[in-house]
Amino acid sequence: MQDSAQQTNKYGHQVSFSDAVRVWWRIALLSFGGPAGQIAVMHRILVDEKRWVSESRFLHALNYCMVLPGPEAQQLATYLGWLLHGTKGGLVAGGLFVLPGFLSILVLSVLYAGFQDVTLVQALFFGIKAAVLAIVIQAVIRIGSRALKNAYMYTLAASAFIAIFFFAVPFPLVILTAAVIGLIGRYFDPESFVVIKGHSSPGDADRAVDSMMDSGVGQHTNATLTRALKVLAVWLPLWFVPLAALFITLGPDHVFTQMGVFFSQLAVVTFGGAYAVLAYMAQEAVQNYGWLAPGEMLDGLGMAETTPGPLIQVVQFVAYMGAFREAGALDPFTAGILASVLVTWVTFVPCFLWIFLGAPYVENMRDNKTVSAALSAVTAAVVGVMMNLAIWFAVHVAFADVETVNRSGMQLLIPDWGTIDLASVTLAAGAFIAMLRFKVGMMPVILVCALLGMAWYVLVAGGA
Numbered sequence: 015m016q017d018s019a020q021q022t023n024k025y026g027h028q029v030s031f032s033d034a035v036r037v038w039w040r041i042a043l044l045s046f047g048g049p050a051g052q053i054a055v056m057h058r059i060l061v062d063e064k065r066w067v068s069e070s071r072f073l074h075a076l077n078y079c080m081v082l083p084g085p086e087a088q089q090l091a092t093y094l095g096w097l098l099h100g101t102k103g104g105l106v107a108g109g110l111f112v113l114p115g116f117l118s119i120l121v122l123s124v125l126y127a128g129f130q131d132v133t134l135v136q137a138l139f140f141g142i143k144a145a146v147l148a149i150v151i152q153a154v155i156r157i158g159s160r161a162l163k164n165a166y167m168y169t170l171a172a173s174a175f176i177a178i179f180f181f182a183v184p185f186p187l188v189i190l191t192a193a194v195i196g197l198i199g200r201y202f203d204p205e206s207f208v209v210i211k212g213h214s215s216p217g218d219a220d221r222a223v224d225s226m227m228d229s230g231v232g233q234h235t236n237a238t239l240t241r242a243l244k245v246l247a248v249w250l251p252l253w254f255v256p257l258a259a260l261f262i263t264l265g266p267d268h269v270f271t272q273m274g275v276f277f278s279q280l281a282v283v284t285f286g287g288a289y290a291v292l293a294y295m296a297q298e299a300v301q302n303y304g305w306l307a308p309g310e311m312l313d314g315l316g317m318a319e320t321t322p323g324p325l326i327q328v329v330q331f332v333a334y335m336g337a338f339r340e341a342g343a344l345d346p347f348t349a350g351i352l353a354s355v356l357v358t359w360v361t362f363v364p365c366f367l368w369i370f371l372g373a374p375y376v377e378n379m380r381d382n383k384t385v386s387a388a389l390s391a392v393t394a395a396v397v398g399v400m401m402n403l404a405i406w407f408a409v410h411v412a413f414a415d416v417e418t419v420n421r422s423g424m425q426l427l428i429p430d431w432g433t434i435d436l437a438s439v440t441l442a443a444g445a446f447i448a449m450l451r452f453k454v455g456m457m458p459v460i461l462v463c464a465l466l467g468m469a470w471y472v473l474v475a476g477g478a
Contacts, residue, residue, distance in 0.1 A: 026231030027222035029066055031099050035106055037064065038095060042110040044460065045087065045322045046146040050403035052087035052111075052324075054153030058456055060094060062156075066222045067094060069160055071380075077389045078376045080396055081189055083284045084365045085324035088112060092369045097223045097377075100234035104369060112362055115323020116330065120354055122317050123334040127350060141467015143320060144441035145460045147411050150404045152449055158397045164206045166199060167394040174398030179405065182425045188399065189392055196391025200384055208383055209390035227377070237374035249367040253278070256359065269340040269349075270356060272303065273333050277357045281364045284326060295332065305336025319410075326361060333357040411438050437470045 022028055041059055045052040053076065060066050072094075079089040088111045095107025162168050170192055177183035199207035226232045257278060260271040280295065296311040306314075314331035321327075337353030338346045379385040406427070409416050413429035420426075441463050448454040 025099060025234065026226040026229060027098070029098055029222045031103070034095070034098055034103060035110075038091065038107045038110045041091065041107075042112075042114050043322055044456070045111060045115070045324075046142055046320070048319065048325050048403055048407060049085065049087045050150045050153065050400045050407065051146040053090065053400070054149045055456070056087070056090060056094070057153055057157065058149070065220060066098065068221045068224045071097075071221075071224060071227075073157070073161060073393050074376070074380055074389060075373075076396065077392045078372065079369075080392065080399075081186070082365075082368045082372075083282050084361075084368065085284075085326050088324050088362070089365050089369055092366060093373050094223075096369060096373055097227075097232075097235065101370065104366065108362070108366060108369070112323055112327070112358065115318070115321050115327045116354070116358055118321035118323070119317050119327055119330050120334070120351065122321070123331050123350060123354065124347060126313065126317075126331075127335060127338045127346070140438070140471045141441055141463040141465065142460060143411050144438050144467065145445045145463035147404075147408055147442045148445035148449055148459070149456060150400075150407060151446060154397065154400050154404050155450075157400070161209060161390075161393045161397055163209050166203070166206050167209060167390070170195065170391055170394035171398040171401070174395035175401045176398075178399060179402045180424045180426070185399065188395055192391045192395035193388040196388040197384060199391065200387035204383065204387065207387040207390055209393070235374050235377050237378050241374065242371060245367070245370045249363065249370065253360065253363045253367065256356070260356075269305075269337055269342075270353065273336065273353055273357055274360055276303075277329055277333070278360045278364075280329070281361050295329070299332050299336065303336065305332055305339070310335065327358070329357045329361055330354045408442075411435070411442060437467070437474075441467060 023030065037059060041055055044055045057072060061069055061072050075093045076090055079086040079093060082089055088108055091111045092104045092108030096104030162171055174188050174192065177188050178185065196207055227235065257274045260274050264271050276298065299305045299311065314328045317331055318325045318328040333353040333356065334350040337349040341349035409427050409429055412435060414433035414435060415430035417428045418425060419428055445459050445463055448459050
């Protein structure tokens with residue numbers, strides 16, 4: 015058997031690229047439940063199971079991704095893949111994270127456009143949603159227990175939850191406020207506010223990424239001006255050259271050009287995830303461009319919620335339907351496929367740009383106590399944000415009909431108790447008990463829930 019020195023690769027750790035690819039595939043296929051569920055899956059696999067990255071470094075990376083426009087979970091995967099194996103690692107991790115959802119929504123969009131039927135996806139993912147809910151709740155408990163070390167952090171988490179859940183305060187404002195509180199708190203009570211430590215603890219010595227960084231061999235993570243300029247020279251053309259080509263060849267009024275420009279703009283304002291821009295996207299797609307009929311956005315969101323990958327992938331459904339209806343000389347199905355590829359490209363290329371450009375500088379700031387205080391406060395707020403997403407997800411899993419109402423300036427989720435789905439609630443409770451009490455692995459829980467859910471769904475549908 016080879017010793018550690020022989021097994022260490024050029025990145026300074028012992029995780030082979032092929033092993034990482036298999037893990038990123040696994041994460042991609044399990045990335046249900048929106049950002050809370052996806053972050054939970056990554057945390058469980060990379061921090062707890064594989065022990066490739068420490069808790070503090072995972073949270074440090076997550077904090078950076080939370081303040082970026084775009085899907086934070088996909089960007090977190092890109093960031094961690096980059097830490098492990100450089101640019102190719104980031105490309106594989108981020109690309110695979112998107113691929114299953116892209117293929118799933120493409121197939122479902124074809125079925126929807128041709129047959130107006132999404133029953134298949136409902137049957138396939140009925141039980142999986144319940145299992146993912148259990149994973150999300152477990153992640154909130156795990157991350158919360160490690161990030162909320164004192165009354166200040168608990169207060170920040172609770173305040174963030176109340177601000178978003180009850181008052182719909184914009185996500186960027188919540189995160190910015192938490193960071194400012196952390197910066198101020200650093201000078202009043204530094205021990206309480208520097209929760210996310212810059213250095214890894216002695217127990218993290220076996221973590222692949224942390225041992226690499228602590229030994230100083232992670233050359234691919236060095237932040238230099240030359241490297242930053244190279245990143246810009248590659249990723250800006252990848253983003254904008256296709257748009258210029260569409261503008262020149264098809265003109266500004268062609269549906270492909272309009273989509274390329276619109277979804278590029280959307281990519282730089284999507285703070286707080288898909289829900290933050292869903293209303294704006296729906297209004298523009300329905301009323302301004304006529305790409306969707308009223309109500310179809312909800313069907314598309316249902317596809318994105320019940321398939322793996324980022325929720326922002328709903329843009330693919332919008333583009334498919336729009337191009338299908340404005341195909342021109344193209345076959346409608348071909349036009350829809352091309353539009354799906356186009357909007358996916360302009361949505362996620364900026365995500366790689368943000369990570370490859372900024373991550374080296376973020377890593378360099380890990381030892382800065384002022385930055386650590388700000389990020390510690392942001393982490394506490396993120397726990398509140400995850401709780402908000404977890405409750406939102408739980409209510410929509412448990413009830414078929416949920417209404418959002420405003421009362422006395424507060425935003426409330428009001429479920430119709432007559433539409434409670436006892437099967438989903440039972441599956442989610444069973445999954446939660448299995449994972450938390452009996453330490454059953456994530457894959458067996460998801461598989462069993464999927465099989466039980468499909469059986470129940472088929473039996474209920476058959477008896478209807």
